[in-house]
Amino acid sequence: MNADPHANLPTPPDATRKPHVVTAPHGASRDDEYYWLRDDTRTDPEMLAYLAAENAYADAWMAPLKPVEDRLYEEIVGRIKQDDSSVPYRHRGWWYYSRFEAGKDYPVHARRRDADGIDAMSIQRANEAGDFGNEQVLLDVNALAAGRDYYSVGAYEISQDGRLMAYADDTVGRRQYVIRFKNLDSGEVYADEIPGTSADVVWADDGRSVFYIENDPETLLTVRVKRHVLGEPVAQDALVHEEEDDSFYMGLDRTRDDRFICIGLSSTVSDEMRCAPADDPREFFVFAPRQRDVEYSADHYDGRWVIRTNEAGATNFKLMTAPTDARSRDAWQPWIAHRNDVFIDGFELFRGFSVISERANGLERVRVLKSDGTEEFVKADEPAYSMGLATNAEPETDWLRYTYTSLTTPATTYEVNIGSGERVLLKRQPVIGFDASRYVTERLWATARDGTKIPVSIVYRKGFEKNGRAALLQYGYGSYGANMDPAFNLPVVSLLDRGMAYAIAHVRGGEEMGRRWYEDGKLFRKKNTFTDFIDVTDFLVEQGYASKDRVAAYGGSAGGLLMGAISNMAPDKYRLILSQVPFVDVVTTMLDPSIPLTTNEYDEWGNPEKKDCYDYMLTYSPYDNLTRQAYPAMFVGTGLWDSQVQYWEPAKYVARLRDLDTSGNPVLFRTNMDAGHGGKSGRFRRYRELAEMYAFALDRLGVRGDPAAAG
Structure with a gap:
């Protein structure tokens, strides 16, 4: 009989008990x-x-x-393909992606300029062949993490003109970030550093100023939104919004059409958005005042707001629309009605069609609403699966990207043409063996x-x-x-x-x-x-x-x-x-x-x-x-x-x-x-x-x- 390999272990630790x-x-x-x-x-x-x-x-x-x-x-x-890369996506004249190098722990974030003959598939083939001659490295996280026990880039954002990058990094693991800035033309990392922030950062259209969220150093709550102008002292950054209700989180984003910069304020049971024109973001207006037990989120595209909300008893959420100048719920008009058997999880707006992420019978599905009033669902072939929207950075397109996976199917990214129905497999996560x-x-x-x-x-x-x-x-x-x-x-x-x-x-x-x-x-x-x-x-x-x-x-x-x-x-x-x-x-x-x-x-x-x-x-x-x-x-x-x-x-x-x-x-x-x-x-x-x-x-x-x- 084999001896118990754990028979001669030391006694487990016994922590001291102290009255409290x-x-x-x-x-x-x-x-x-x-x-x-x-x-x-x-x-x-x-x-x-x-x-x-x-x-x-x-x-x-x-x-x-x-x-x-x-x-x-x-x-x-x-099982991991060590030199793998993400599916590139196009945005404002560049193709963005991340890739890993064999034997290294961290990604390289990079981009390639758009040109005739360049698409997601050709870039993936170049990456697989190790051809990086035409890429611009945004961040080599391996180099940034060298010598550190912990390092993470929470997010990075590119200015509207594509020349500057703001990125947020954490060297401890406590999700207290430092925002840094890099000139992508010269490679220079600026002296500007903003400590004690969340990872969210948004550029204004001027290409010189950014909005960010300052965290409380003790509670880590998101407490203040500020505006920083490159080259000016961080201590002089303008206060945009200070949240006095500590049950709310804050986030920052731009609308689908890049027309507005919005502060999202969310608690467990209510939401509020404050937005400003991205080309002149001096004053933020309240899109709809917070109200307990009313949740909402809104996006703007094609001259209107689209709002996902649970107001008026829409437990599983519904979609509403409103004109650009709407400033209260009174202006909201019904679009997609609430259903007891379908949960609306989110939406994405495109030229000529809209897409709804929803759940029915415990499973995700993607519903496409066409401009002619017809609709269809993206198909799934397995009894248990996960499906959702992929990165769709450009709304002026006939192609929809979505992801599909299951317990037996590695993560897969498809692209489907809404007009013709053509579907292209862009990538399936390689799993060796x-x-x-x-x-x-x-x-x-x-x-x-x-x-x-x-x-x-x-x-x-x-x-x-x-x-x-x-x-x-x-x-x-x-x-x-x-x-x-x-x-x-x-x-x-x-x-x-x-x-x-x-x-x-x-x-x-x-x-x-x-x-x-x-x-x-x-x-x-x-x-x-x-x-x-x-x-x-x-x-x-x-x-x-x-x-x-x-x-x-x-x-x-x-x-x-x-x-x-x-x-x-x-x-x-x-x-x-x-x-x-x-x-x-x-x-x-x-x-x-x-x-x-x-x-x-x-x-x-x-x-x-x-x-x-x-x-x-x-x-x-x-x-x-x-x-x-x-x-x-x-x-x-x-x-x-x-x-x-x-x-x-x-x-x-x-x-x-x-x-x-x-x-x-x-x-x-x-x-x-x-x-x-x-x-x-x-x-x-x-x-x-x-x-x-x-x-x-x-x-x-x-x-x-x-x-x-x-x-």
Whole structure:
């Protein structure tokens, strides 16, 4: 009999318990013995020592599985075409794209001037041949990231005349950006630097001034829009708008016709837009004043505004139009009516036709409205898929670009001619060694305990037997109305090739089934998200897709909240839990308005300063509901510099879990000391992290052996 490779491991870390009471304005209080692990400066030696001890323990526990981790990493990275490039798109006389060079972690952003005989396909062929002679490099992110543990370019924007570029970079992972400027004719990077911003930046037509958003340095909330003129001191930048309601986020954009620059202000339940002429943006007008429970977004093209809104009970949204000089909702006129069975997700305006992104029966679809009044849908050929608009930078065209993917189809970009119907395959994500014909995807419907039908997307390799013996990885999210559509997942192939199934539970809290799906999974109905996930697990086991003893659950961020909740509610149904940057200390975090995102999200989770919200949130907050019972094995990951979910939430959670767990199952806690919410930067480094987590999962699920042989 083989000896247990983990038999002689050191004792798991045991964090010191220190008395601390967290109080609420209404008088409620809770003990939090691990509150001391919070250090906003990230410098406390005792806290750092604890995180280091957890990392050391994870290293020791994973050491025997290093060969499996290495194999998984090699498989995943081996499927990536390392010198790949994006589909070029044309905009104001240039073709823009990004490309990767073999062996390098970061993209090169570049462009080529438009000319006769130049199109997306010819540029792709040139890139594949390594012919870069006619390109202009905008940003070589590899060079910018050299010597840094973390580096990310959040966005870049080109001036209207194509000569200047503004770009926003982050060297920590906290999504606090510095905006910089580059002359594309000379290559000179200007001395102007604007720190402490979001990634949004928009040029005015004058080619000398930009609008940007200043963040609060503590909460990271978007608080002020300013205008900077190149060459002038940043300290003198003009204030354009200061947002006093800290439940609103801000963004910047130009309208479809480039006529207006608009500030978008959005909370969970309402919106407001302020716009100014791009050629003279001195004064911004309010497009329609904010009103609670009324959401809207607008775009301008061909002499009119088109507005997507939920006003007047349009739960699944409708489209309205308004003249250019409209300044209130009174001027809005109906265009596309609200439907109870179709959710309008967005729209794009073109010369001669319009396109609507919508959802029906839990799946995305693209509807084309022609100028002659006819309409048609872009076709899909699989039962579970994801479809949406690609980059359509120029409205004066007869061609529509859209993307298509599924759990068995890598990301694909098509271009279709609206007049003739001709369709061109522009690009399919190359996946080395992958043959889609060897895999099967299904769309299933699980019945939740309240009778609601929950959509489930599942994939497995052909030959998979639904005999109740297989291992399953079930993924979920279920918050913010975010949709977890069934897109191709390159790393998951390694699990499928080892006989596992992979499922996405489209639980309430997303918008897969329309706006009501979201409303039924937030605030005082949040527990539906958790019970839906558990009920999907029961369904998949009952249908033979998995053994009841071989189910792993996976979620991150708000999906980590889901993982923490199901671990408390149904620990016996999961062999292990994989939880990345988990939001697990709900009540304490939402009681602290200084923490990033808190005030913006009162209408998502509730405001615990109100006793009814406090009491309900306390019934599911994972940290507060840990109890003395047997928990599944767990792998919990976080980033020290995470701006979305602070590192101390999972740190506290793991520390308390160690005190109460009676199972003896391993609990690993990995902190990336140089990473934020999205993990380490670079396209390969994150796969190393994922390979470690997968190796842990395979070990706990009893999945052995090499992947299935090709054929």
